[in-house]
Amino acid sequence: MFATKSIADDLAGSPTIKGRSLWADARARFFRNRAAVAGLIVLLAVGTFAIVGPFIAPWNNEDIDWTVLGNVADGGRPSFETGHWFGTDALGRDLFARTVQGTQISLLVGIVGALISVVVGTLYGAIAGYFGGRIDNVMMRIVDILMSIPYMFVLILLLVVFGRSLLMLFVGIGLISWLDMARIARGQTLTLKGKAFIEAARATGVRPFTIILRHIIPNLLGVVIVYATLLVPSMIIYESFISFLGLGVQEPLTSWGALINDGAAEMTNGTLWMLAWPLFFFVITLFGFFFVGDGLRDALDPKDR
Amino acid sequence: MSAPLLEVRDLSVTFKVAQQGAWPWSAPRLLQAVKDASLVLEPGQTLGLVGESGSGKSSLARAIVGTVPASNGQVLWRGEDVVGMGAARHRTHGRHVQMVFQDPLDALNPRMTVGQIVAEPLRTHFPDLSKAEIRTRVGAMMERVGLLPALVNRYPHEFSGGQCQRIGIARALITEPELVVCDEPVSALDVSVQAQVVNLLQDLQRDMGLALLFIAHDLSVVRHISHRIAVMYLGRIVEAADASDLIAKPRHPYTKALIASVPIPSPKAERSRHRPVLKGELPSPIAPPSGCVFRTRCPIAQPSCAEQIPAVERIGADHLVACPFADLAVT
Numbered sequence: 001m002f003a004t005k006s007i008a009d010d011l012a013g014s015p016t017i018k019g020r021s022l023w024a025d026a027r028a029r030f031f032r033n034r035a036a037v038a039g040l041i042v043l044l045a046v047g048t049f050a051i052v053g054p055f056i057a058p059w060n061n062e063d064i065d066w067t068v069l070g071n072v073a074d075g076g077r078p079s080f081e082t083g084h085w086f087g088t089d090a091l092g093r094d095l096f097a098r099t100v101q102g103t104q105i106s107l108l109v110g111i112v113g114a115l116i117s118v119v120v121g122t123l124y125g126a127i128a129g130y131f132g133g134r135i136d137n138v139m140m141r142i143v144d145i146l147m148s149i150p151y152m153f154v155l156i157l158l159l160v161v162f163g164r165s166l167l168m169l170f171v172g173i174g175l176i177s178w179l180d181m182a183r184i185a186r187g188q189t190l191t192l193k194g195k196a197f198i199e200a201a202r203a204t205g206v207r208p209f210t211i212i213l214r215h216i217i218p219n220l221l222g223v224v225i226v227y228a229t230l231l232v233p234s235m236i237i238y239e240s241f242i243s244f245l246g247l248g249v250q251e252p253l254t255s256w257g258a259l260i261n262d263g264a265a266e267m268t269n270g271t272l273w274m275l276a277w278p279l280f281f282f283v284i285t286l287f288g289f290f291f292v293g294d295g296l297r298d299a300l301d302p303k304d305r
Numbered sequence: 306m307s308a309p310l311l312e313v314r315d316l317s318v319t320f321k322v323a324q325q326g327a328w329p330w331s332a333p334r335l336l337q338a339v340k341d342a343s344l345v346l347e348p349g350q351t352l353g354l355v356g357e358s359g360s361g362k363s364s365l366a367r368a369i370v371g372t373v374p375a376s377n378g379q380v381l382w383r384g385e386d387v388v389g390m391g392a393a394r395h396r397t398h399g400r401h402v403q404m405v406f407q408d409p410l411d412a413l414n415p416r417m418t419v420g421q422i423v424a425e426p427l428r429t430h431f432p433d434l435s436k437a438e439i440r441t442r443v444g445a446m447m448e449r450v451g452l453l454p455a456l457v458n459r460y461p462h463e464f465s466g467g468q469c470q471r472i473g474i475a476r477a478l479i480t481e482p483e484l485v486v487c488d489e490p491v492s493a494l495d496v497s498v499q500a501q502v503v504n505l506l507q508d509l510q511r512d513m514g515l516a517l518l519f520i521a522h523d524l525s526v527v528r529h530i531s532h533r534i535a536v537m538y539l540g541r542i543v544e545a546a547d548a549s550d551l552i553a554k555p556r557h558p559y560t561k562a563l564i565a566s567v568p569i570p571s572p573k574a575e576r577s578r579h580r581p582v583l584k585g586e587l588p589s590p591i592a593p594p595s596g597c598v599f600r601t602r603c604p605i606a607q608p609s610c611a612e613q614i615p616a617v618e619r620i621g622a623d624h625l626v627a628c629p630f631a632d633l634a635v636t
Contacts (some may be wrong), residue, residue: 019419019458020460021418022415176319201425202372215414218416219415242477
C-alpha cells in the first residue's frame, strides 16, 4: 500500500519521463545485428580512408614517378620502400592516392544520388499519394513516362552533348534516381492516408502541407531510409559502369569504375594490383551498404522480417 | 428561438465506387452512405447514434466534421452553413468541432510524443502561444483526462488501449470545443475500460458544457450516456426520440428489433422473453430497395412499402419515426 503510494508520488513528482521512441527501439535492434554493425564499421573505415587518405599519402595523385615509368610491372609494384603502398598505375602515378581520389568521387556520386532521390522522390510521392485523384494520376504518369525512357541512353547523350563533367553526372543521376523512390513513397502514403491520425489532423484543421511534413513523411522515413541505403551502391555501380565505358568523370579526376577500367586494361601485363585495389574497395563498400541496408530494414520494420 | 448548436438538414453523403473491370471512363456507381438525414443538437446535450455496421453512422459523423464531403443538404453550426464554407474558414471552424476515434492506437501518430499529439490542435489554432504556455495547458489537460503529466514525452505504443483513448480525448478537448463527435469511442476497449472512458466523457461534458455526438452499435452504452437517440438503417434515420422514450416505447420495427437484441444479464429472463429476430443481411447501399429501405427485413411490411419512401412523422413531443405502420403489432 505504502509502496504503491510512494511510487505514484515518485512518478508524479519526477519532472518528465523520457519515452522510448520507435527510432530508439530501431537503433537498439540495429546494433544487435552483427552483420549490420560489421557493414557499418567497414563503411566508416572506407569513409575514413577517403577523408584521411590525402593527408597520409606520400605521393600526390597527379605526380608521375619517372623512376618506375617504363618498368611499372617491376618497379611499380606495391612496396613500402618506394612509398607506393598500393603500387602505381600504368603511367607511374601512385595508386594509393588515386584510389583515395576514386573513393571520394564514387562515394560522392552515390550519396548525392541517394540524397536527391530521398528529398525529391519522397516529397513527390507523398504529395501525389496524399492529394490523390487527378493530381496523383498526372504526377504518377509523369513518373511512368520518365521511367520508360532508357536512362543509360539519356545519360550517355547528356555526357556526350554537354561534355563529361561531374555536374552533368549528378544531373543525369539526379534525373532518374528519384523515380523509384517516388513510387515507393506514394504507395506508403496511400496506406497511411487511411489511418485515423491523418483524419484527426484534417478534422482539427491542419493544413495539407503541414500534414504531409508532420504526419506522413516521418512515418515514411523508415522505408525511405532502407531504400536509400540500397540506392547508394546502385548509384555507385551506375557511375562505375559509365566510367568503365569511358564516359564518366574526366581525367585527372577518377572513380572506382575508371580505376577498375584502367586496371582491367593492364590485366595481362602482370600488374594485377592495378585492378585489385580499386576492386577491393568497390566490393567491400557495396557489401557494407547491403548489410547496413538489410540491418536497417530488420530494425525499422520488425514485422516484415 | 435562437439557432441550435448543430442542425443537420437533409444531409446526403454519396461515394463513388469504381466498378471492377470497367473502362476508366465509364461512370462510377454511386454508394448512398447517408440519405436525407436530419438532426438537431443543443449545447451540452448528447445525441446517441445507433445502427448496425454499414448503416452510415460514421459517414454522417464525418460529413458533420467535414472530412468527408456532403453531396447534398446542409450542416448548420449556430445557423451558419458549414458545408459551403471555404477551406480556410473551415479550418478555423475545426476548433469548435473535434473528433474521437474508434481505434485509439490508430488515431495517434506513432512518431510523435504524447505531448506533441495533444498539443497539435493548440499549435494549429493558436500559433502565437508560447512553448511554456502550451506545456502547461497540455499538462493540465493530461491530468484532466486521468493521465500523469509526466508522461508527455512517451510515445503512443507505450500506452494501453484505454490510455490511448484518453490521449485521443485530451487532444479533442484541448481547444475547448463545443461539440465532440465520438465515433465508436469505446467499441475497441475492454468492458471495464469502456465504463471508465464513458464516465470520463460524461464528467468532461458536465464540466465543460460539451455537446456530444456519440456513435455506437452497442445500445446499452448509448442509453447510458445519451439524452436523445437516433437510429439509423441503411443511411436513413428511421427513428429519433429522447433516450428513455425510445427505449421504453420504440415505434419503428427496426428499433424494436434492435432493442430486443440487447442481451439481458439474467439467463432466466433472457430465455423467457419473446424476441423478434431479423432475418437476412443489410441490403447493398449501392442498390437499396425501393420505397422503405427496411421493407426487405421488416416483420410488418405492407405491399405499399415498396412504392413510396415513408415520411418522417412526429408522434408525441419529440418522437420522430419514419414508418406509417408503426402501430401494427409484431406477431
